[in-house]
Amino acid sequence: MGIGVDRERSAARIEREIATLSGRDFTRSSVAIRRYAYTPEYRRTLDHFTAALTELGFTVTEDPLGTLVARNRPVGEPAFGIGSHCDSNRNGGKYDGTMGVVTALEVCRLNEEHGLGLPLQLLSFLEEEGSGFGQMLLGSRIMLRRVTEADLRERFRAIDDGRSFWEHAEEAGYEPARWEESIHVLDGLTGWIEMHIEQARVLQDTGKRIGVVNAIAGYVHADVHVQGRGDHAGATPMGLRLDPTTVLAETILELEQLATESGHGTVGTVGEIEVDPGLINAVAAEARFSLDVRGPEDARFHGVAREIAAFVSDTAERRGMTARYAQRQTLPATALDGRIVSALEAAASETGEPWTTMHSGAAHDTMCVAELVPSAMVFVPCKDGISHHPAEQAQPADAALAAEIILNAIATLA
Amino acid sequence: MGIGVDRERSAARIEREIATLSGRDFTRSSVAIRRYAYTPEYRRTLDHFTAALTELGFTVTEDPLGTLVARNRPVGEPAFGIGSHCDSNRNGGKYDGTMGVVTALEVCRLNEEHGLGLPLQLLSFLEEEGSGFGQMLLGSRIMLRRVTEADLRERFRAIDDGRSFWEHAEEAGYEPARWEESIHVLDGLTGWIEMHIEQARVLQDTGKRIGVVNAIAGYVHADVHVQGRGDHAGATPMGLRLDPTTVLAETILELEQLATESGHGTVGTVGEIEVDPGLINAVAAEARFSLDVRGPEDARFHGVAREIAAFVSDTAERRGMTARYAQRQTLPATALDGRIVSALEAAASETGEPWTTMHSGAAHDTMCVAELVPSAMVFVPCKDGISHHPAEQAQPADAALAAEIILNAIATLA
Numbered sequence: 001m002g003i004g005v006d007r008e009r010s011a012a013r014i015e016r017e018i019a020t021l022s023g024r025d026f027t028r029s030s031v032a033i034r035r036y037a038y039t040p041e042y043r044r045t046l047d048h049f050t051a052a053l054t055e056l057g058f059t060v061t062e063d064p065l066g067t068l069v070a071r072n073r074p075v076g077e078p079a080f081g082i083g084s085h086c087d088s089n090r091n092g093g094k095y096d097g098t099m100g101v102v103t104a105l106e107v108c109r110l111n112e113e114h115g116l117g118l119p120l121q122l123l124s125f126l127e128e129e130g131s132g133f134g135q136m137l138l139g140s141r142i143m144l145r146r147v148t149e150a151d152l153r154e155r156f157r158a159i160d161d162g163r164s165f166w167e168h169a170e171e172a173g174y175e176p177a178r179w180e181e182s183i184h185v186l187d188g189l190t191g192w193i194e195m196h197i198e199q200a201r202v203l204q205d206t207g208k209r210i211g212v213v214n215a216i217a218g219y220v221h222a223d224v225h226v227q228g229r230g231d232h233a234g235a236t237p238m239g240l241r242l243d244p245t246t247v248l249a250e251t252i253l254e255l256e257q258l259a260t261e262s263g264h265g266t267v268g269t270v271g272e273i274e275v276d277p278g279l280i281n282a283v284a285a286e287a288r289f290s291l292d293v294r295g296p297e298d299a300r301f302h303g304v305a306r307e308i309a310a311f312v313s314d315t316a317e318r319r320g321m322t323a324r325y326a327q328r329q330t331l332p333a334t335a336l337d338g339r340i341v342s343a344l345e346a347a348a349s350e351t352g353e354p355w356t357t358m359h360s361g362a363a364h365d366t367m368c369v370a371e372l373v374p375s376a377m378v379f380v381p382c383k384d385g386i387s388h389h390p391a392e393q394a395q396p397a398d399a400a401l402a403a404e405i406i407l408n409a410i411a412t413l414a
Numbered sequence: 415m416g417i418g419v420d421r422e423r424s425a426a427r428i429e430r431e432i433a434t435l436s437g438r439d440f441t442r443s444s445v446a447i448r449r450y451a452y453t454p455e456y457r458r459t460l461d462h463f464t465a466a467l468t469e470l471g472f473t474v475t476e477d478p479l480g481t482l483v484a485r486n487r488p489v490g491e492p493a494f495g496i497g498s499h500c501d502s503n504r505n506g507g508k509y510d511g512t513m514g515v516v517t518a519l520e521v522c523r524l525n526e527e528h529g530l531g532l533p534l535q536l537l538s539f540l541e542e543e544g545s546g547f548g549q550m551l552l553g554s555r556i557m558l559r560r561v562t563e564a565d566l567r568e569r570f571r572a573i574d575d576g577r578s579f580w581e582h583a584e585e586a587g588y589e590p591a592r593w594e595e596s597i598h599v600l601d602g603l604t605g606w607i608e609m610h611i612e613q614a615r616v617l618q619d620t621g622k623r624i625g626v627v628n629a630i631a632g633y634v635h636a637d638v639h640v641q642g643r644g645d646h647a648g649a650t651p652m653g654l655r656l657d658p659t660t661v662l663a664e665t666i667l668e669l670e671q672l673a674t675e676s677g678h679g680t681v682g683t684v685g686e687i688e689v690d691p692g693l694i695n696a697v698a699a700e701a702r703f704s705l706d707v708r709g710p711e712d713a714r715f716h717g718v719a720r721e722i723a724a725f726v727s728d729t730a731e732r733r734g735m736t737a738r739y740a741q742r743q744t745l746p747a748t749a750l751d752g753r754i755v756s757a758l759e760a761a762a763s764e765t766g767e768p769w770t771t772m773h774s775g776a777a778h779d780t781m782c783v784a785e786l787v788p789s790a791m792v793f794v795p796c797k798d799g800i801s802h803h804p805a806e807q808a809q810p811a812d813a814a815l816a817a818e819i820i821l822n823a824i825a826t827l828a
Contacts, residue, residue: 198649199646199649200645200646200649200650200651200654201645201650201654202649202650202651202654205654217648219648221694221695229798230800231614231615231799232613232614232775232776232799232801232802233681233683233685233706233708233775234631234633234681234706234708234774234775234776234777235612235613235614235616235774235775235776235799236614236615236681236775236799237614237616237679237681237775238670238673238674238681238682239674240614240615240616240619240799243670243683245666245684245687246666246667246670248663248666249662249663249664249665249666249667250663250667251663252659252660252662252663253660253663253664253667256652256657256660259652260652260653265651266652267647267648267650267651267652268652269647269657269694269695269696269697270659271647271689271692271693271694271695271696271697271698272689272692272693272694273659273687273688273689273692274687275685275686275687278685278686278687279685279686280635280683280685280686280704280706280742281635281683281685281706282683282685283683283685284685290694292647292648292694292695294647294648328694360648360649361646361647361648361649361650362646362648362649363648385645385646385649385650386644387646
């Protein structure tokens with residue numbers, strides 16, 4: 001039997017925290033949540049969590065770049081990690097990231113109230129969304145040393161003013177020169193669970209309140225340029241055209257079919273499309289479009305990416321044109337820890353509420369953490385799958401359920 | 415037997431005129447021909463033609479808006495009309511329009527040199543390209559009263575400074591208040607022949623030097639909006655998507671097939687494509703694209719437009735989305751005058767050079783003139799079909815051949 005939790009009280013506390021952190025002191029925008037590193041709004045958000053955790057008896061520090069680290073055990077002793085990020089998209093909602101940190105705070109509160117004495121370490125990652133410097137998962141990538149010092153000193157620059165990450169960090173009182181020490185935040189962690197809104201519609205459409213995440217999709221991002229021939233739309237017979245939009249069209253439909261046939265969570269998307277010159281009365285000379293191919297199984301999504309690259313090239317050639325496929329970025333899928341996943345599944349079952357095991361299609365800081373620490377995630381539904389938008393909505397009651405499940409899972413793992 | 419013409423001398427004169435009018439005094443751009451109404455460059459171009467025609471004994475005037483009118487017979491007496499336009503695209507080449515006026519000037523020269531005494535009226539239309547005020551065929555549409563006074567006073571505004579057409583015309587010394595008198599330019603015309611570069615590849619690809627144009631394509635311009643649902647590209651399974659790019663893709667391929675099957679010069683193009691939000695990692699929420707469906711036979715191209723509108727709607731519905739099809743503009747096809755076309759065909763045959771009868775896929779001032787005056791056109795090849803671009807190229811020798819054919823046709827018709 002798990003720890004009995006007053007879910008309504010948890011939900012009320014989570015709701016109150018979310019409401020507080022949606023207030024005008026915590027966002028740079030009057031119509032959305034816009035919060036990113038080294039701004040006064042972000043500082044106040046960290047201060048808010050610091051105060052709440054200090055009240056619970058946690059020792060709260062920040063790593064050299066500003067990752068919030070709160071422990072109820074001395075440094076050096078083992079603890080179980082929980083948390084997420086509290087920065088937002090530039091046109092963001094109240095829940096993405098923040099609800100994960102708030103839920104982790106609720107787990108800490110329940111741990112104290114129930115006198116469980118579980119050793120916990122709460123983390124709030126820096127710049128997950130990339131709103132400040134255009135770099136997704138920045139804090140966790142710094143932590144895992146997946147960036148270079150030159151990136152931090154020179155390449156990564158603020159969207160707002162073009163000044164470097166390094167300069168901004170120093171100005172905010174941090175010590176970017178000590179960035180390689182950030183990895184020690186993970187020292188002694190026996191496990192890690194991040195709660196996050198799903199950012200898609202699987203839970204809503206299947207009527208589940210909880211998703212236990214057993215893998216995070218990897219992806220291939222690529223760009224395709226098709227070189228056709230610009231011609232007058234009225235004066236050029238169909239048979240004399242080299243219209244690159246036809247290659248685009250065939251590729252969109254082929255990618256849809258390849259991803260669907262591949263199954264097992266593989267997805268493929270053409271999200272960016274540009275045609276040049278882009279005039280109603282001109283056959284396009286050139287088309288550029290993006291490919292986003294993802295899935296929780298490397299072999300499958302890489303297979304689809306390879307097949308669509310070949311298809312693009314063949315189709316362009318068959319139509320007398322040329323196409324260039326260039327990979328922009330790729331990340332392997334992240335398998336999460338079986339033992340933690342099982343503990344979460346067991347805890348979810350005990351609640352009697354509908355839940356499912358699933359993978360995450362979106363990237364999360366947990367992809368980095370999982371390299372060094374056994375990790376898993378918990379998802380809660382968000383309305384209509386909308387995220388990264390002020391219309392984003394999630395239920396405090398679902399987050400309270402997630403807190404209960406995480407608490408119970410950690411209790412069985414400890 | 416037709417009039418024997420020294421084609422080399424004609425070609426040399428045409429080449430010289432084109433070279434002159436490509437000089438720095440005649441274009442606002444250092445890299446392209448950019449010439450439009452009421453600019454000093456345009457004024458100098460009209461002055462150049464005026465001087466050359468005056469030297470040939472023509473009386474040169476301008477209509478109340480600035481259409482150049484040169485006659486070798488008194489007003490009121492019948493004459494045969496020839497000419498084109500001498501404004502250019504904003505990023506234009508040396509030949510589009512200008513070569514037609516230069517060739518008409520060459521016809522006038524040959525008429526004088528050979529002492530033929532053919533009654534001729536040369537016209538150079540205003541603002542065919544729309545570079546000044548964003549309105550294609552503006553001069554000929556004003557002439558045919560296909561605009562309203564409110565258009566000229568208020569709606570049509572300069573691309574450069576936003577001031578009205580009316581204001582610019584007055585400032586240049588014209589009398590826009592007399593715009594309805596422009597139609598009298600066509601009084602007494604017994605026929606009209608416009609020479610123009612083809613702006614496509616039919617002549618080049620079929621090895622012809624001359625195209626006798628027997629029809630000008632009509633068109634339907636339309637916009638399609640497909641409303642899908644924006645979703646996370648990684649987190650949304652293929653089966654739960656409402657991706658509007660799939661409707662775009664099916665439409666591009668269906669339009670290609672419908673136009674090809676329709677044949678008889680029917681063509682269809684998707685030239686503008688916009689997706690929103692247009693991010694690599696987001697399933698698009700909405701797609702907008704243009705449709706350009708044309709042809710020399712109204713029934714065929716309107717049929718294709720109707721079929722593709724229905725296809726868009728059906729495809730969106732089958733995929734759970736909605737689509738909106740909105741016609742932007744339509745113009746019927748223009749059948750040209752059989753007698754003039756036959757005279758041109760006969761004259762072309764006599765030259766012994768390769769020629770063909772064809773339709774024009776592009777719009778021309780002749781579409782307006784043909785409403786009141788028996789009309790036809792002559793095309794010459796342009797390299798690789800490139801027009802509206804500094805790379806535009808056409809051969810003075812082909813224009814000289816066109817001048818000979820036009821002269822002979824007029825001689826047989828007069």
